[in-house]
Amino acid sequence: MSLPTPVRVALAEAVSALPEGGGWAYEPKFDGHRLVALRDERGRVVLQARSGRTVTSAFPDLAEAAVRLPEGTALDGEVVVWSRGRIDFAAVQQRAAATRARAAVLARTLPASYAAFDLLAEGGEDCRGLPYEERRARLVRLLAPWGPPLQAVPSTTDRNLALTWYETLPATGVEGLVIKRLDGAYRGGTRAWLKLRHSDTRDAVVVGCTGSPARPQALVLALPGDGTPVVSSPLSPAVRSAAAGALPDPVGEGVATAIGIGDVTYAALPAEPVVLVEVRQNTTRHATAVVVRFR
Structure with a gap:
């Protein structure tokens, strides 16, 4: 080639x-x-x-x-x-x-x-x-x-x-x-x-989280069009509380890059069942994904 x-x-x-x-x-x-x-x-x-x-x-x-x-x-x-x-x-x-x-x-x-x-x-x-x-x-x-x-x-x-x-x-x-x-x-x-x-909001698949799965600090996401894990911005209290009942038990660890922090280790979730969240992405120079809610 x-x-x-x-x-x-x-x-x-x-x-x-x-x-x-x-x-x-x-x-x-x-x-x-x-x-x-x-x-x-x-x-x-x-x-x-x-x-x-x-x-x-x-x-x-x-x-x-x-x-x-x-x-x-x-x-x-x-x-x-x-x-x-x-x-x-x-x-x-x-x-x-x-x-x-x-x-x-x-x-x-x-x-x-x-x-x-x-x-x-x-x-x-x-x-x-x-x-x-x-x-x-x-x-x-x-x-x-x-x-x-x-x-x-x-x-x-x-x-x-x-x-x-x-x-x-x-x-x-x-x-x-x-x-x-x-x-x-x-x-x-x-x-x-x-x-x-049409909108700055779209669905993403949760592939992991930072912090405890029962009270995560951020989610690690797979966004449409890209297989590279993306670390969300810090979760709001409401989304953090909703995560406790929505995230399955981790199956291992992974590494992803967080804006302004660098590489972070996260708890990796199983591929199934799929957990979907709605995210909003800004368009600043350092684009971030803000988790709006669990689907």
Whole structure:
């Protein structure tokens, strides 16, 4: 593969309105788990989370489907699990956290879909320097013969259609729009894209806590689109009290980075049952997740 690994993914800056003028493409922003899918020149498939961690064993169904990709291909996209006509983020997190043995079972009971939104390499050629418009055309052409579970996300240059998506798609679990310049290159590690979300609040999966599980100081969260654990801001007294009856017993320890503190050790919770909380994220330079309530 011509790309250095792990691949640094492109990021998006939050905005409060669609940009004016032409030259933009609009895509639905799925509430899932960010994933880079690579098939190298020797035919091996590697699935990489946004953090750079290899998660191939957690998604055997997607790894099997990615074997169909031409050698020397790399895609960027989002893993989603559909349940009752909408995206189920808790199910996605179960898939992402599964052991190899458990992953085989979940691939049958909670099958994953991969919504590809960018082409990073094709036939061993690094495509990241190409304009989005060309990358998009090549992505659609590449995936057209195959269909689910590998498919390209919808995309439009029609601002009115994008606004219609923004207003009507939340019922399916789509949380907003990602906006890209048609002439823009793929810039890994840079917030060159824009994202418009309906709300600063969204669901997150609790993967651990700091302090006692009966009276935690903060929660460790898995947020949509990222498998890297995030430490919340200190819990309010009400949320801390609610945690006592909501958190299962820990199964081990983990390490996560807390804003302004650094690495902290936390009590790791089991992947099942899934515990969901509603979080509010600020957009300051040091973004934090504030836990609003347990679901």
